[in-house]
Amino acid sequence: EPEVTQTPSHQVTQMGQEVILRCVPISNHLYFYWYRQILGQKVEFLVSFYNNEISEKSEIFDDQFSVERPDGSNFTLKIRSTKLEDSAMYFCASSQLAVLNEQFFGPGTRLTVL
Amino acid sequence: QKEVEQNSGPLSVPEGAIASLNCTYSDRGSQSFFWYRQYSGKSPELIMSIYSNGDKEDGRFTAQLNKASQYVSLLIRDSQPSDSATYLCAVNRGRGTYKYIFGTGTRLKVLA
16 A cells, blocks of 8 residues: 655754755645644744645745755755754655645655754 | 533443443534544544435444534444444534644543
8 A cells, every 4th residue: 555655764963954854745646744843832834835836835934944856756955054952853745636635745854953 | 612512531331332432623614524543543434424404324433413503423233342332423514624623632431
């Protein structure tokens, strides 16, 4: 069964460093998402991406964040200058459709900012 | 008022019993509703989606939607210890937005 994959599973970085989190969505899916979950808190939407552009973003997704689909399979989230409060699980998700869609989540990347 | 509300639990049920998980949402125009299961340290795993009023059954799981009451529930029949997890309710408002809004989740414990 096709699934969303993410790398790395765990990333440790120093405050102020740039990180890139990688995702490979399900191959016939057209809509891609990033969510995050701070430990003990709820899953929060960051950004959605369709047709090579951002379709929607949350207040969390400020200028420090960017997304890219560099080739036909990868979808990346970049955080330019990490802060302590960026420590969280980051989940990539994908869906085939936008409306009445089911989003399938990858296993996540645990980001630890020291 | 929170956009999606769930009782955090824990909800404890004996093995073989029916577990009933509830979720309310604030936006009356919301169109799509989803239940995810999340084991500790893992990612959300889709269990059910429901889009219209009424019941939807899939194996031991039944999702129920009542848009007039802004209420969605998940019933788990014949609960097993492996069902012990946090159950997340997610809502999509539709109308041009594709994001899910998640509740904080209800922790379910199935006692052997």
